[in-house]
Amino acid sequence: MKVTLHIHCPDRPGIIRAVTQFFHLRGGNILYLDQHVDQEAGVFFMRLECDFAQNDPGLSMLKESIAIELAEQYHMEWDLYQEGLRPRMAIFVSKYNHCLYDLLSRFRSGELEVDIPFIISNHEDLRHIADQFDIPYHCIPVNKVNKHEAETRQLELLQSHKVDFVVLARYMQIVSPLLIGAYPNRIINIHHSFLPAFAGAKPYHAAFERGVKIIGATSHYVTEDLDAGPIIEQDVTTVSHVHTVRDFVSKGRDLEKIVLATAVKLHIAHKTMVYNNKTVIFY
Amino acid sequence: MKVTLHIHCPDRPGIIRAVTQFFHLRGGNILYLDQHVDQEAGVFFMRLECDFAQNDPGLSMLKESIAIELAEQYHMEWDLYQEGLRPRMAIFVSKYNHCLYDLLSRFRSGELEVDIPFIISNHEDLRHIADQFDIPYHCIPVNKVNKHEAETRQLELLQSHKVDFVVLARYMQIVSPLLIGAYPNRIINIHHSFLPAFAGAKPYHAAFERGVKIIGATSHYVTEDLDAGPIIEQDVTTVSHVHTVRDFVSKGRDLEKIVLATAVKLHIAHKTMVYNNKTVIFY
Amino acid sequence: MKVTLHIHCPDRPGIIRAVTQFFHLRGGNILYLDQHVDQEAGVFFMRLECDFAQNDPGLSMLKESIAIELAEQYHMEWDLYQEGLRPRMAIFVSKYNHCLYDLLSRFRSGELEVDIPFIISNHEDLRHIADQFDIPYHCIPVNKVNKHEAETRQLELLQSHKVDFVVLARYMQIVSPLLIGAYPNRIINIHHSFLPAFAGAKPYHAAFERGVKIIGATSHYVTEDLDAGPIIEQDVTTVSHVHTVRDFVSKGRDLEKIVLATAVKLHIAHKTMVYNNKTVIFY
Amino acid sequence: MKVTLHIHCPDRPGIIRAVTQFFHLRGGNILYLDQHVDQEAGVFFMRLECDFAQNDPGLSMLKESIAIELAEQYHMEWDLYQEGLRPRMAIFVSKYNHCLYDLLSRFRSGELEVDIPFIISNHEDLRHIADQFDIPYHCIPVNKVNKHEAETRQLELLQSHKVDFVVLARYMQIVSPLLIGAYPNRIINIHHSFLPAFAGAKPYHAAFERGVKIIGATSHYVTEDLDAGPIIEQDVTTVSHVHTVRDFVSKGRDLEKIVLATAVKLHIAHKTMVYNNKTVIFY
Incomplete structure (x- = not known):
């Protein structure tokens, strides 16, 4: 399973490390990470692609974990997309x-x-x-x-x-x-x-x-x-x-x-x- | 003497021929001619460069002739510039x-x-x-x-x-x-x-x-x-x-x-x- | 009948006047004229659109006249296209x-x-x-x-x-x-x-x-x-x-x-x- | 002290996490991270800006740590630049x-x-x-x-x-x-x-x-x-x-x-x- 994560939240130290750590611990390999800070608004943005080749955690399980372990602490607005599905x-x-x-x-x-x-x-x-x-x-x-x-x-x-x-x-x-x-x-x-x-x-x-x-x-x-x-x-x-x-x-x-x-x-x-x-x- | 002529006037047949004829008769060689018609407004525009290598008619003489022989008949707005002068x-x-x-x-x-x-x-x-x-x-x-x-x-x-x-x-x-x-x-x-x-x-x-x-x-x-x-x-x-x-x-x-x-x-x-x-x- | 004329020939004084005169004498109205001189090669190029609204000379007649009255004297390579025909x-x-x-x-x-x-x-x-x-x-x-x-x-x-x-x-x-x-x-x-x-x-x-x-x-x-x-x-x-x-x-x-x-x-x-x-x- | 790190090395899982972890542990705040993988060559590239506002580790100390703790394990080619110095x-x-x-x-x-x-x-x-x-x-x-x-x-x-x-x-x-x-x-x-x-x-x-x-x-x-x-x-x-x-x-x-x-x-x-x-x- 490959997923793409979108995040934006108030900027503060440690977000990148927390997110990469999160995926690392679940056996995901980060294929792509791009991040942007709107300095004026103080907002942090991230897009991340992660491949769970051998350790598919399931999409809903992963969403639940993100909500609990990442989103709350950092006040994130976020979306998680499973790749390979054709949108309509x-x-x-x-x-x-x-x-x-x-x-x-x-x-x-x-x-x-x-x-x-x-x-x-x-x-x-x-x-x-x-x-x-x-x-x-x-x-x-x-x-x-x-x-x-x-x-x-x-x-x-x-x-x-x-x-x-x-x-x-x-x-x-x-x-x-x-x-x-x-x-x-x-x-x-x-x-x-x-x-x-x-x-x-x-x-x-x-x-x-x-x-x-x-x-x-x-x-x-x-x-x-x-x-x-x-x-x-x-x-x-x-x-x-x-x-x-x-x-x-x-x-x-x-x-x-x-x-x-x-x-x-x-x-x-x-x-x-x-x-x-x-x-x-x-x- | 080299001159550049700008014209705009109501569009009608014969303008290009009249202008080229005018310069030809005075021994000028047309180096460049570009013309444009604004179809919507019905306006004709022309820019023409002419070289009077051997037959310098004098700038003021030339202007007078344009006024009399071309501008009036075709209701032209026009300008004539002598090239080679450095503007300030x-x-x-x-x-x-x-x-x-x-x-x-x-x-x-x-x-x-x-x-x-x-x-x-x-x-x-x-x-x-x-x-x-x-x-x-x-x-x-x-x-x-x-x-x-x-x-x-x-x-x-x-x-x-x-x-x-x-x-x-x-x-x-x-x-x-x-x-x-x-x-x-x-x-x-x-x-x-x-x-x-x-x-x-x-x-x-x-x-x-x-x-x-x-x-x-x-x-x-x-x-x-x-x-x-x-x-x-x-x-x-x-x-x-x-x-x-x-x-x-x-x-x-x-x-x-x-x-x-x-x-x-x-x-x-x-x-x-x-x-x-x-x-x-x-x- | 509308036609488009392409010309290239050795550059020399008087070409523009000769061409515009040619069409004027046959009752054509020049809709567009653009000309270019390749200074290095000494070659004159022209593209001209002409409308014969009331005086259609016929395409082959016009071609013949161009050949005789213009092309020979100025050593022109030229093409004449009748507009409104759909090419294949x-x-x-x-x-x-x-x-x-x-x-x-x-x-x-x-x-x-x-x-x-x-x-x-x-x-x-x-x-x-x-x-x-x-x-x-x-x-x-x-x-x-x-x-x-x-x-x-x-x-x-x-x-x-x-x-x-x-x-x-x-x-x-x-x-x-x-x-x-x-x-x-x-x-x-x-x-x-x-x-x-x-x-x-x-x-x-x-x-x-x-x-x-x-x-x-x-x-x-x-x-x-x-x-x-x-x-x-x-x-x-x-x-x-x-x-x-x-x-x-x-x-x-x-x-x-x-x-x-x-x-x-x-x-x-x-x-x-x-x-x-x-x-x-x-x- | 602000530093910019350049890395390239063979691509493999875990690099981003290792690098962000490295700076996190030293009290650095990652201001910017961009990463690229040349899929064809299998090479990973990263540019990272990090701010050590309160915990300046010293440039040479930091270089030494990178060499030992990161570069060797991942076979990195890398450079570390201290910002704010004017190059000649x-x-x-x-x-x-x-x-x-x-x-x-x-x-x-x-x-x-x-x-x-x-x-x-x-x-x-x-x-x-x-x-x-x-x-x-x-x-x-x-x-x-x-x-x-x-x-x-x-x-x-x-x-x-x-x-x-x-x-x-x-x-x-x-x-x-x-x-x-x-x-x-x-x-x-x-x-x-x-x-x-x-x-x-x-x-x-x-x-x-x-x-x-x-x-x-x-x-x-x-x-x-x-x-x-x-x-x-x-x-x-x-x-x-x-x-x-x-x-x-x-x-x-x-x-x-x-x-x-x-x-x-x-x-x-x-x-x-x-x-x-x-x-x-x-x-």
Whole structure:
């Protein structure tokens, strides 16, 4: 059994030694340890991979021991993940297809080690792509009248299929607090600007209007504040006066694909931690 | 005589032919021609370099001909620059020295083909660098009481030394409308963020607070709206959770130096045109 | 009728005026003109887009006039393309699927304005992707014994389907002089390194071995010298000691996709010219 | 007392625990721990910062304990650095001044926490810069006849001034095995290409000739194989057909400055380890 441990807690001497000692005593071999201290906030972060090749303690037993022997004493917030299990990922889309094509191509290539139980959309437009890649597609139209009902239906689907996290692959709707509450730091969005610049609607138009020389894309966890959640990944590309808004959109598509896929891969590999509306990204 | 011509005017057929014909008839050889059409605004831009090796028409004669034979018919806004003349550049600084060191090093290396009649600062701190590079240094303190007087003194210095353009090399004061009016699109500022994100004070702190994965620097012409003038050049660099605000400042210094110097060189080479609070940057 | 003209010829005064005059006299409106002089080689390059809205001279008539009235006098090499025609693009693949998925997704999204009559591969592995996107797939195994026969078969397919250009989307075979001769500067390859570093086989392994901090991808026209043809586009990404060869491969895939697609789009838009084993890329 | 420990040794279970236990028992607080395993080579690397606020064991005592209690058992290669001591850095230059200006400006700004006992050059050209920044300048001409004598003189200067490491800031001479042997992995060079492309003389000319779309700079430790030592840092910038060799040189200068300064700062902070002609760069 291989496990990955995430910890954050108030910084104080001795934590690293205590944690490594803990795993050593149970016959675990530490494959990877990365630690970070937010000096300003006084918070200690750690990500640790441990292999129990011959001495599998069992996941629940291990969790219990961590709770009792480590977490309490150091006031740790923590998570323990067993490696090798494929998380279940749902994809939400509207009408733009580039991120969907990209995610499904990576999925079919074996690049994303997940299961994809279904795609949800508020439009029928991309059903043919879901069909092409043989993934169930649920069209749930959203409008002012049926909004609550639609979101309830979304949540039911997510829960009945035991979905672990959600990817908004250019889903052009604001996600409800209902879903955000059910999936805290587990809904990944792609926004087509280098946030915090150009939050909200039509960022490429706004960027063109402002005459920037660089455009970007940002992947972040969704919170109730629009486009203001913890940033996972950003990238940019240069533009100039020769580029029209249409060119921005076209160049931006490639950014969005890469930035979103990178964020999804980091999330799957348990390399992201959230604290204080920011992320710690382990490598 | 070599000249560079800048034009912008309403787009319509025949402009390129008319302009090239104009120079051809006067015995000029067009060394470079770049043109751009802002489709949305319907505006045509052109930058043209022409060599009158054997048929020097004289600068003022040429200007007169352009006004009569080209500009009127096509409703052109235009400028004509004689190449080979060294423009006069003033530098404004406060307490940060990295951009000043960088500009003066480039100047002494012959990389910037300008004259630098003086440096103005609101503090004494960097006088030693001016001395080291043998450039006059005027300390003009600015505070609430003497603000108008200080700005008048600045303007006098600029005008009496026939300064052509001003570089704010991390000058931590808001420049007065008096100066902006006297030097429209001829005051170059460096702002330490990828604008429009983090305009105003303490952008590195704000970027750190937001948890961005990319920081940037922006060079722009100064207008009366703070940090909102036409952008000349931007660049970015990646950061992560391991970087403190101090690291942002340190990484940002290198960006600021390069971005500001690039903008200054573009300005010197007459490769920038301003229209509609945006720039056209010819290569 | 809109046309795009490519010219290169010995540099001398008056070319721009002559060309613009030529189109003006035929009632054409020049939409775009970009020109470049290779000072060292003394060669003039031009790309010009012209719209004959009301005075369509006919493509062959126009070509004849260019030949007689411009090309001869200025010793021009030139090409004239009528816009709005979809070129026919063949794709060659082996076993890697990421570039194929990317090209076909872009094609189906309408991002690539081409027709794709077929895909050729030396293996059966990717047939399911061709099927998924509904493109004919020809498997032509290549080995030492049948090499000439296989290449002849490839060429027959290309010619019988009137293919305009070929994209090697990670085709792991050396292309024969037969094909290169039939498609000069019309076979686009993607190589997974920043050429000229790591030409030849296994560039990611070589890059890992050398301990570089940057890896890249290069798209180029295929010539008889392996990985030495005119470079169209390059891009890079950072790596560090934490990355294994497998990580290089994974990061590189994204580079390869973007770099190849960018090169293909430049080629389709007639924005590339080749001279002296180098490219001029108009924007 | 704060110390930084570098370790590399054959990978096996228990190393992290043993090391953290070692420092814990001596009352040290681990401020930072980063570890890396080269899976292919089976080598474990660690960098650890430890603070002995109240229990200063003394540097030599600590070294002795490490040797006996850790290093032997785990077959470690290791180094221990006491923080807060300013290393002594010599600079070698020839005729190019940009890297020298940049390093000295950073030095005077307090950005580089070193002492600079002197600059060595084979030419008189840059003496005025040394004077300007008030650093001793030794001109030691090198030619075929006096080569051995010159190098002996260089080494004498380095040793008599207790120089810790050497920076070749565009020193256009091949450094002798004599110096390399005396300063293994302590001579930092800047090469003006993205190595391994364009090793040797005139890389910008070679890059221009090849028609690359990206140029770069590489900082590396000097070994006896020319331009083949362990790479510390690389960066690149885009170029196009509009850029002449002169433009490459000009754009490259900025790269060289940043890349060299970054490498120097990593070296000063003990964030580089060398193994197998590659570097591990801790953040």
